[in-house]
Amino acid sequence: MPLDEDVVAAIYRDHGTALRRFVLSCMPDAHLADDVVQETILRVWQHAPQITGSLRSYLFRTARNVIIDNYRKAQRRPIEAAEHDLADPAEAAERVDELLNRVLMEEALLRLSTEHREVLVALHYERFTVNEAALRLNIPSGTVKSRAFYAVRALRTILDEMGVQR
Incomplete structure (x- = not known):
């Protein structure tokens, strides 16, 4: 070729x-x-x-x-x-x-929205609790939980699109 x-x-x-x-x-x-x-x-x-x-x-x-x-x-x-x-x-x-x-x-994280990325980084990389992440991000705890749920779903989709095997 x-x-x-x-x-x-x-x-x-x-x-x-x-x-x-x-x-x-x-x-x-x-x-x-x-x-x-x-x-x-x-x-x-x-x-x-x-x-x-x-x-x-x-x-x-x-x-x-x-x-x-x-x-x-x-x-x-x-x-x-x-x-x-x-x-x-x-x-x-x-x-x-x-x-x-x-x-x-x-x-994959860079493909997430800023809000979703910030929550995942705070919870999973910086090891903050939900309440600590809420204080750091200046959002309610319920919002942290909701964003974390949807961020993980979006991250799974992005990783699948990238062909990353889990």
């Missing part, structure tokens, strides 16, 4: 910065991170007609797979004298999964 430079350029333009930030959070080497981003975008471009759901979610999942594939390849080759001990492959995969989940949740 010939490379459609416009499509690849559009993917880089729309998602490259967020994708690179995610990959850099998984691996400290900027050059390797750039290679992972490039490989990820090329893989996604090759499979673009079959993608359903959020392109960004698919990009992050693909980057995760590329990172893990690269890690496994590195584990199979002999250790060079200058290399440091690498973590267990299962731990590395778990760390990448945690980072991916965090990135996808942040993207």
Whole structure:
């Protein structure tokens, strides 16, 4: 399949910065991170007609797979004298999964209304009680409960649209 430079350029333009930030959070080497981003975008471009759901979610999942594939390849080759001990492959995969989940949740939260996001952040991230959240947000406790209920429903819908599996 010939490379459609416009499509690849559009993917880089729309998602490259967020994708690179995610990959850099998984691996400290900027050059390797750039290679992972490039490989990820090329893989996604090759499979673009079959993608359903959020392109960004698919990009992050693909980057995760590329990172893990690269890690496994590195584990199979002999250790060079200058290399440091690498973590267990299962731990590395778990760390990448945690980072991916965090990135996808942040993207999903940004799609919520400000009111719903504020309530969810107060209750679930800042660990406020309903009454504490009501005081902080300057709204009645009943409103906090109602917004929390509808925010969770909206968040589930957004995550489903993004193709995030629960």
